[in-house]
Amino acid sequence: MDQEFSLTSQLRDRRLVITTSGYVNNTGGQAIATEFDRHFAQGVREVIINLAGSKVVNSVGMSFLLEILEKLQDAGGAMVFTNLDPAVDKMLTIMGIFSIAGKAATVDDAIKKLS
Amino acid sequence: MPSALPVTPDEDRFTGQLSSRIGILQQGLRRISRSSTLADLGACSLEALRLTVPSMETGLGYRQKGRKAWEALGECSARGLTELRRASADAAVPNPATIGKRGGCLVQRLADDSSVGLFVRPHRGYSVTDLDLVTFRLFLQLFDGAYQEMAFRKNEKSLVFSLNHRILQLNSLIETGIEVSRLTENQSPHHLALIRAVSLVNASRGVVRVHSGKRLREEYVFPEGSPLRQTPGGAGRLESSFDFLDHSYTFVLYNKESRDGRGVFEETDQLLLDALARQVHASMENRYLHEQAIEKERIEKELNVATSIQAKILPDALPKIRGYGVAGVNIPSKSVGGDYYNCFELPDGTYALVVADVAGKGVPAALLVSSLHAYLRAFLEQAMPLRDLGSRLDKSLYRDSTDDKFVTAFIARLQPATGEIEYLNAGHNPAYLLRTDGSIEELPNGGPPLGILNLPIVFESKRITISKGEQLLIYTDGIPEAENEHEEFFETHHPLAEYFAAQKPASADAFIKKLIADVKQFAGSGPQSDDITAIYLRRI
Numbered sequence: 001m002d003q004e005f006s007l008t009s010q011l012r013d014r015r016l017v018i019t020t021s022g023y024v025n026n027t028g029g030q031a032i033a034t035e036f037d038r039h040f041a042q043g044v045r046e047v048i049i050n051l052a053g054s055k056v057v058n059s060v061g062m063s064f065l066l067e068i069l070e071k072l073q074d075a076g077g078a079m080v081f082t083n084l085d086p087a088v089d090k091m092l093t094i095m096g097i098f099s100i101a102g103k104a105a106t107v108d109d110a111i112k113k114l115s
Numbered sequence: 116m117p118s119a120l121p122v123t124p125d126e127d128r129f130t131g132q133l134s135s136r137i138g139i140l141q142q143g144l145r146r147i148s149r150s151s152t153l154a155d156l157g158a159c160s161l162e163a164l165r166l167t168v169p170s171m172e173t174g175l176g177y178r179q180k181g182r183k184a185w186e187a188l189g190e191c192s193a194r195g196l197t198e199l200r201r202a203s204a205d206a207a208v209p210n211p212a213t214i215g216k217r218g219g220c221l222v223q224r225l226a227d228d229s230s231v232g233l234f235v236r237p238h239r240g241y242s243v244t245d246l247d248l249v250t251f252r253l254f255l256q257l258f259d260g261a262y263q264e265m266a267f268r269k270n271e272k273s274l275v276f277s278l279n280h281r282i283l284q285l286n287s288l289i290e291t292g293i294e295v296s297r298l299t300e301n302q303s304p305h306h307l308a309l310i311r312a313v314s315l316v317n318a319s320r321g322v323v324r325v326h327s328g329k330r331l332r333e334e335y336v337f338p339e340g341s342p343l344r345q346t347p348g349g350a351g352r353l354e355s356s357f358d359f360l361d362h363s364y365t366f367v368l369y370n371k372e373s374r375d376g377r378g379v380f381e382e383t384d385q386l387l388l389d390a391l392a393r394q395v396h397a398s399m400e401n402r403y404l405h406e407q408a409i410e411k412e413r414i415e416k417e418l419n420v421a422t423s424i425q426a427k428i429l430p431d432a433l434p435k436i437r438g439y440g441v442a443g444v445n446i447p448s449k450s451v452g453g454d455y456y457n458c459f460e461l462p463d464g465t466y467a468l469v470v471a472d473v474a475g476k477g478v479p480a481a482l483l484v485s486s487l488h489a490y491l492r493a494f495l496e497q498a499m500p501l502r503d504l505g506s507r508l509d510k511s512l513y514r515d516s517t518d519d520k521f522v523t524a525f526i527a528r529l530q531p532a533t534g535e536i537e538y539l540n541a542g543h544n545p546a547y548l549l550r551t552d553g554s555i556e557e558l559p560n561g562g563p564p565l566g567i568l569n570l571p572i573v574f575e576s577k578r579i580t581i582s583k584g585e586q587l588l589i590y591t592d593g594i595p596e597a598e599n600e601h602e603e604f605f606e607t608h609h610p611l612a613e614y615f616a617a618q619k620p621a622s623a624d625a626f627i628k629k630l631i632a633d634v635k636q637f638a639g640s641g642p643q644s645d646d647i648t649a650i651y652l653r654r655i
Contacts, residue, residue: 004340022338056313056338058313059283060317060372063374066276074155090286094282096275
């Protein structure tokens with residue numbers, strides 16, 4: 001089950017892929033937002049959040065994700081979540097995330113979706 | 116009705132210019148309505164104002180409710196912020212108008228008691244006019260409206276988020292209840308409940324500990340490997356526990372999180388944790404009761420099978436032997452034991468009388484009785500000496516039984532015409548032969564129980580003769596060891612040999628009926644502790 005939070009990121013064709021591991025809580029959400037802001041300032045407008053290593057997200061972590069989504073929306077960007085655990089998938093659905101963000105099985109699928 | 120005053124050309128020009136400026140402002144402020152942050156709002160507002168009054172340096176500052184310091188909103192020079200601080204020093208004046216011809220500041224108190232400040236400095240060669248002053252006041256009014264709208268949208272979002280979170284909590288509570296009830300024996304419902312509790316109440320970490328008495332049996336931490344301590348300034352801990360069987364389960368959550376890193380656990384958080392703990396408790400109880408029911412069902416099925424096997428093997432009635440009265444009985448206890456008895460005629464005209472007791476209960480014992488029955492008939496019909504029969508039976512039963520199973524048996528072969536009896540006692544209770552003079556002859560052991568050792572055991576058979584009027588009683592330990600409510604044996608109060616000698620039965624059946632009645636009367640209403648089996652033979 002989930003360890004303490006960590007993340008990695010990479011740019012694929014000007015698309016930011018953030019891959020997380022562990023509990024997405026205040027610390028995790030903050031780390032994702034910081035990583036996003038760094039790339040957003042450099043003009044990145046498409047983001048893929050790969051939650052393969054995160055089976056648990058709390059609502060504080062979720063609020064950071066929503067904030068990122070709003071920034072992207074305002075800037076005409078887009079965001080796709082991938083590799084969702086069923087419990088996280090249900091959580092994001094209930095919180096209304098998928099009315100403004102996409103969902104894909106894998107990172108490659110997410111890239112195709114954004115293309 | 117007073118008549119309207121005529122409009123002067125100056126007034127008309129003023130109104131026209133103001134309308135034009137309002138138009139520019141409104142056009143610019145349309146973007147403001149989409150602002151989601153205060154910084155966006157400031158930047159957009161300032162851009163609109165600068166389009167309206169391009170001949171002036173303008174800047175915006177923002178001061179939160181209860182604070183003295185101003186922060187730049189969009190662009191605002193240090194000089195502008197200093198002017199704002201100076202202009203708003205007089206707290207008694209809500210909207211101090213300090214803009215003169217060379218510029219200055221205007222402060223507008225916003226709906227939430229925070230303030231926005233406008234700094235104005237005309238470029239060289241320009242001065243602030245009345246039209247500019249009205250424009251600035253109008254701008255601040257429009258800003259206040261946009262700020263309220265943004266705050267309303269923010270509150271609305273927050274409310275929607277909060278409502279969705281409550282829905283999520285309720286949904287998760289229901290889902291977790293279902294999930295924990297579906298977990299297999301090897302999965303731990305308290306682990307799942309802890310993870311759900313930590314995330315649903317926004318705790319930073321948690322632990323569930325399982326104690327047996329004072330001894331810690333298990334500790335599961337989420338997130339795994341995280342330190343179990345409160346962070347400085349963290350809002351304490353939340354705890355819920357329950358006891359199940361001889362274990363106590365305690366859930367502890369640490370440090371409520373919020374966007375600024377700190378929070379306070381609320382009453383609803385405690386309710387949620389308690390509800391999740393109750394679900395785990397209920398799931399464990401249900402699982403335990405389910406397992407008990409399955410085990411009970413399994414035992415009942417096994418008993419039914421064993422009863423069925425025993426019913427097929429044991430005789431419905433014993434044969435009539437000319438010159439003898441013979442009767443037998445088998446009353447199995449509730450748990451179905453492995454007692455066996457039989458009396459049947461052999462091809463050479465002799466009769467076999469057998470009483471045996473298989474160690475153990477249930478289907479395994481019943482199956483061994485079945486084997487004993489089959490071997491006995493086969494070997495006895497071969498008319499071999501009982502000592503040889505004992506050896507063969509011993510080997511066969513050893514092969515067929517598990518280590519903890521064996522059989523004690525009393526096997527007799529009666530020559531009806533002469534009254535000669537050859538018998539073999541393999542580890543069984545001694546049978547009693549009651550002579551006509553009232554003396555009792557014990558028919559003791561001639562070898563160990565059958566099937567207990569994988570050794571070439573030599574069994575010893577013996578011969579006796581039963582004369583007219585003499586009686587033989589073969590029995591299992593269920594009779595002498597029948598217990599009363601004080602856990603006393605029948606044998607203690609009624610030594611069986613003496614009891615046997617004292618009886619004057621009218622028939623074999625009458626003896627058996629009396630024996631059973633006396634044993635049952637002794638035992639009282641308590642449960643029968645073991646099978647009761649006996650064969651009685653009387654030469655007439």
